[in-house]
Amino acid sequence: MAAAEKPFRSVLYVPASNPKALAKAGSLACDAVILDLEDAVAPGDKQAARANLKDWFGRRPVGSPTAIVRVNALATEWGADDLALARTLEPDGILLPKVDTPRDLLEAGDLLDEEAVPERVKLWAMVETPRGLLNLGAIAELGRDPAARLAGLVAGTNDLVKETGVLATPDRRYLVPWLMQIVLSARAGGLVALDGVMNDFRAAALFELECAEAAAMGFDGKTLIHPAQIGPANAAFSPSETAVAEARRIVEAFALAENAGKGVIVLDDRMVERLHLAQAQRLLARAAAAPATDRSEKDP
Ligand SMILES: CC(C)(COP(=O)(O)OP(=O)(O)OC[C@H]1O[C@@H](n2cnc3c(N)ncnc32)[C@H](O)[C@@H]1OP(=O)(O)O)[C@@H](O)C(=O)NCCC(=O)NCCSC(=O)C[C@H](O)C(=O)O
Numbered sequence: 197m198a199a200a201e202k203p204f205r206s207v208l209y210v211p212a213s214n215p216k217a218l219a220k221a222g223s224l225a226c227d228a229v230i231l232d233l234e235d236a237v238a239p240g241d242k243q244a245a246r247a248n249l250k251d252w253f254g255r256r257p258v259g260s261p262t263a264i265v266r267v268n269a270l271a272t273e274w275g276a277d278d279l280a281l282a283r284t285l286e287p288d289g290i291l292l293p294k295v296d297t298p299r300d301l302l303e304a305g306d307l308l309d310e311e312a313v314p315e316r317v318k319l320w321a322m323v324e325t326p327r328g329l330l331n332l333g334a335i336a337e338l339g340r341d342p343a344a345r346l347a348g349l350v351a352g353t354n355d356l357v358k359e360t361g362v363l364a365t366p367d368r369r370y371l372v373p374w375l376m377q378i379v380l381s382a383r384a385g386g387l388v389a390l391d392g393v394m395n396d397f398r399a400a401a402l403f404e405l406e407c408a409e410a411a412a413m414g415f416d417g418k419t420l421i422h423p424a425q426i427g428p429a430n431a432a433f434s435p436s437e438t439a440v441a442e443a444r445r446i447v448e449a450f451a452l453a454e455n456a457g458k459g460v461i462v463l464d465d466r467m468v469e470r471l472h473l474a475q476a477q478r479l480l481a482r483a484a485a486a487p488a489t490d491r492s493e494k495d496p
């Protein structure tokens with residue numbers, strides 16, 4: 197499946213320096229894991245984290261979640277070694293933090309191409325700096341060029357708060373304009389859009405609300421920090437039964453002989469156009485791509 201066709205409802209950060217968390221990562225019911233070499237790993241643990249990652253990929257169980265490795269930025273003292281390792285592991289994706297400009301992604305892409313890393317290894321960009329936000333249009337434009345490998349944008353709300361001084365309120369009111377900008381840019385570039393993390397991982401009700409809002413904003417999924425957040429994220433970003441039933445009715449209505457060739461039909465006293473048919477077909481494809489997983493849905 198291409199990156200855009202895979203589900204990315206629940207994407208869990210797993211610190212590569214934490215063997216216990218890594219041991220769990222392959223069997224959790226999240227759609228993807230971000231195996232982190234960056235901010236979750238203390239400077240003194242970077243080397244050990246790389247070794248853990250190598251070991252993890254050596255034993256990666258069949259059917260495990262999509263695996264994305266987050267490297268340190270190439271400009272840091274760890275970036276080059278991280279990327280060199282990621283190139284050999286050939287994960288499903290490599291997540292670049294603190295992307296400021298398209299150049300950051302092009303440089304990383306060149307390093308993958310140099311080593312003939314297969315095209316299925318995609319790049320993902322964290323949007324978490326003021327420059328990254330201001331350059332979002334140009335960054336997302338890379339999504340239109342398959343050679344650039346860009347698969348998705350990931351909101352880094354913790355760094356955005358740190359870098360801008362914006363107040364982090366529970367309703368995220370000051371972050372929402374930037375989050376919407378990320379969704380809009382992702383759509384323009386044909387990219388997956390992932391919402392940022394919620395740090396209060398025990399606040400279940402608030403998390404459900406944040407997921408519902410992110411889904412309403414148009415995000416494909418949410419990045420997570422704790423396994424307890426997986427189930428609610430999967431539920432929030434899966435099409436509801438009502439939405440699936442409604443989509444099926446639209447598809448069936450357009451399939452009727454009497455509606456063949458029509459641009460507009462009436463269904464339940466509502467105008468339904470072919471653009472709604474396309475929307476319905478997309479929703480059904482999303483529902484089919486995100487079936488109930490047979491990995492454990494239980495909280496740890
Ligand atoms: C936040 C945590 C430090 C909490 O850990 P802990 O106190 O161990 O939680 P629990 O005791 O409830 O854990 C229960 C079991 O679940 C495992 N566990 C916990 N978290 C994970 C995880 N992320 N992946 C896999 N497994 C996990 C524990 O090992 C326990 O297992 P067991 O003992 O066998 O039952 C911790 O959750 C954590 O470290 N989370 C990830 C933190 C992280 O990655 N942060 C960086 C990414 S966020 C970010 O940087 C976003 C962005 O860049 C931005 O700027 O916003």
Ligand SMILES: [Mg+2]
Nearest residue numbers: 235324352355
């Ligand atoms: Mg960050």
